[in-house]
Every structure is written in structure tokens, then in C-alpha cells.
Amino acid sequence: MTTPQYQQPGGVSDKSKLVAGLLGIFLGSLGIGRFYMGHTRTGVLQLVASVFTCGIGGLWGFIDGIMILVNGGVDGQGRPLRDS
Template sequence: MTVDPSPPESGPSAPRPQTISLDKGAASGGLSTDQTREGGSSPWADAQAAAASVGSAFQSGVASVQAQGDVAQKKLVAGLLGIFLGSLGVHKFYLGMNQPGIIMLVCTVAGYLLFTLLAIILIGFVFLLVPAAVGLVGLIEGILYLTKSDADFQREYVVGKKPWF
């Protein structure tokens, strides 16, 4: 019985595969399962090596597809984090870039704190301007009252009820 372990290749220059005879007393010159080729390896070892190389190529291809899927997922998540939480640097932390993430986080928090303090100061300053302006009006009117004669003061402010200055 003759067994051909590999399918024949098509084409005129394709080498004819060796046949292996499983009969113990084969006189056809084929190799028995216990015999080896001239190179020193058995046909089964060659087949196993070929299968291992195909298997490793398949595994590297699968790893490549998985890596591409991981990259696509990382890109999507990092992009969405950048859009929605970008000022806090969350996308940088997600990508493992801690120093830029910390810089963005500190700048954002410091900016909000400074804005809050300045807003309080400016709004407080505006509210302090109102009493200061009213106080200035009172100072000016007080000076005007003191510089007027008694008759002018009586006529304008007591009898005439002049509201301002």
C-alpha cells in the first residue's frame, strides 16, 4: 500500500512527492515508517514541522487581528474620553501617559480655582464699589453742606428738599 502524505502541487515544475510504502518488504525503494530520508529526518517529522510552522503563522495572524482590534478599541475609548473629559486629562491616563495627564489635570483644577477666586474678588469688588460710591456721594454732600451758608442750606435742603448735591 502506498500513501502520499501531501497533495500534489499543480504546475509543470512542481516536484513529484515521494511516496511512502507501509509494506515491510517493499522493494519499490520507498521508505517504511521506521526508515529516514537521506537528510536524516522522517517524513512524519517533516509533516509535524510544516504543521507547526502553519500553526505559528496562524497564531501570529490571530494575534495581529487581536492587536488591531485592541488598537481600534483603545482609539475609540481614548477619543471619547478626550472629547468628554479631555480637560481633566483622563484620556492621557487611559493611554498610560501619566505625566501629561497630571499636567492637564493640574492646569484645569488650578484654572477653575483661580477663576472662582477672581470671580469672588471681582463680584465682591463690584459689590464693594456700590457702598464706596454711595459713601463718596455722602462725602461730597457733606462737604457741600458745610461750605454753604446757613440761609442757602435752609433754602435748598431744608425747605427745597434738593435730593442730590
């Protein structure tokens, strides 16, 4: 049995920290950054919070995006996001 060709070594995610952070900053009110990372439940909660607060809930996604860029994060499988 062969291993997939695109598997990242050391248990690092194939998702980028930079992309996840920027998606969180610019599209955080829609939960797009969390959907990208594989955290569907959190993405839906960000979307619902933005809808019910007429967009004010988008601050959650904006702050979340900044925190991902500064501290990193993990994908839906618990693997750390890659730096590039």
C-alpha cells in the first residue's frame, strides 16, 4: 500500500495559516476562515452570530483571523496549520 503523494510530513496540515487568517479577517462574518480550516460548527456559529446581530458578530471573525495569524491554529483533524 502506498502513501498519498501530497501528505505533509510530521502531521502538519495542508491548510495555510496565512490563508486562514486572511479569510478570517476579510470574510470572518461569513465564517469562511473556519470553514477553510475544517471547523464547520464554529463557521456556522460565526455566520449565525453575524446574521442575528446585523453584522456586528463579524468582529468575532475579524479577531479570530488576527489570532490565527499571530498564534497559529489547528485544522479540523487537530493538526497545526502550516506557516507558508
